[in-house]
Amino acid sequence: MPPSGEQYKQALYEQLARLTRAMAHPARLQVLDLLLQAPRTVEVLAGEIGMSVAATSQHLQVLRAARLVETEKHGLYVTYRLADDTLYDLMRNLRTVAQHRLAEVDQLVRQSREGRDFPALTTHAALLASLRQDEVLIVDVRPAEEFKASHLPGALGIPLGDLEQRLEELPKDRDIVAYCRGTYCLLALQAVEILRRHGYRATYLEEGVREMASAGVTLQSDQT
Numbered sequence: 001m002p003p004s005g006e007q008y009k010q011a012l013y014e015q016l017a018r019l020t021r022a023m024a025h026p027a028r029l030q031v032l033d034l035l036l037q038a039p040r041t042v043e044v045l046a047g048e049i050g051m052s053v054a055a056t057s058q059h060l061q062v063l064r065a066a067r068l069v070e071t072e073k074h075g076l077y078v079t080y081r082l083a084d085d086t087l088y089d090l091m092r093n094l095r096t097v098a099q100h101r102l103a104e105v106d107q108l109v110r111q112s113r114e115g116r117d118f119p120a121l122t123t124h125a126a127l128l129a130s131l132r133q134d135e136v137l138i139v140d141v142r143p144a145e146e147f148k149a150s151h152l153p154g155a156l157g158i159p160l161g162d163l164e165q166r167l168e169e170l171p172k173d174r175d176i177v178a179y180c181r182g183t184y185c186l187l188a189l190q191a192v193e194i195l196r197r198h199g200y201r202a203t204y205l206e207e208g209v210r211e212m213a214s215a216g217v218t219l220q221s222d223q224t
Helices: 004-021 026-037 042-049 053-065 085-100 103-112 123-133 144-149 160-169 187-197 207-216
Strands: 070-075 078-082 137-138 175-179 200-206
Touching: 004 053, 026 042, 026 053, 026 070, 026 078, 026 103, 026 160, 026 207, 042 053, 042 078, 053 070, 078 144, 085 103, 085 144, 085 207, 187 200
Parallel strands: 137 175, 175 200
Antiparallel strands: 070 078
16 A cells, blocks of 8 residues: 555655755765765775764764765775765755855855965866966866876876975976865865965866866876
8 A cells, every 4th residue: 555645755755854864964074075076995084084083984884874975895995985976966056055045154265265366267168278278287286096086187186285395397387277176175275375485377276176077077087
């Protein structure tokens, strides 16, 4: 016997609530955002979000129980990845709603750019136009595992922490565009500060890799 209309609605919204309950923690949202870029072990995730391995593992188990993440074992290590690409759309829509409905989000973004008055390329189209004219060198300043997973064609991967030690790889006679994970990521902004301090002509791209892929840009991967 099929459920009544009321039973159906209650059961359906309970399943939807499984997802919102699983996501209802800042650390778990941060984990999902990191996994949007590349799969990671619990040890790497713990270091990136500033939590113990045990606490990070607990958060991952909540996400896994809601079927938002999956695991793959490599030797002694377990790698976590997003269950599928629909999670990107979910996170993007969450950010959009937050920007529209929460003034605090817009304020935080503006505060992160105070004193950083250098210009930005706001769209991938502007970047691609510059690339066609051979006017810029693109630098991906995300961690190495993210660059390996996917990056813009022709981009040079230099993690932010290595940038000052690898400046000799960058020409001073070309404009440099740094990019990272998108609007909420500060890595590219910090990279531009370093580059300009050392006399480079540098700016940053506001869009991240996933936004560019969603817009139709074909990414490269160094994974075998």
